[in-house]
Amino acid sequence: MAAEHTTPHVEPVISVSTAGRRAELVLSGEIGAAVLRELEQRLDAPALAGAAEWVVDLSGVTRLDLACAYALLRVATQTARPPAVTIRGARRGVRRTLHHAGLDAVATIAE
Secondary structure, eight states: OOOOOOOOOOOOEEEEEEETTEEEEEEEEEESGGGHHHHHHHHTOHHHHTOSEEEEEEEEEEEEOHHHHHHHHHHHHSSSSOOEEEEESOOHHHHHHHHHHTGGGTEEEEO
16 A cells, blocks of 8 residues: 655744834745634734835745735735835745735745
C-alpha cells in the first residue's frame, strides 16, 4: 500500500507590530475563512490606521483565501491617505490570490 501524501495543516498566526509610522504584519499558516474575522479585527487596529507604511510578510503563508486578500485590500485603501504597502515572501499561489483580489494594483509585491 502506497503512503498517502498530504500537506500538514499549519495553524494560522497573525501578528501586527508598529514602530513609529511603520507597521509590520506577519501572517503564517493557512489564512482562510476560519480566521477572516480575526484578520479583520487585527487589521482594524488603531496603530495600523496611523501607519504610513505597511510591510506584510507572507513568507509563512501556505494558503490565502480570496476573502482574506480582499480584507487586506479594503483596509489598505479605505483611508484618504492609504499607506504604502509592501508584500514580501508570498508563494506563487498566494501571489495569484493577491492578484485576483487586486492588491497588486495598490501594493508592491516583492518576491
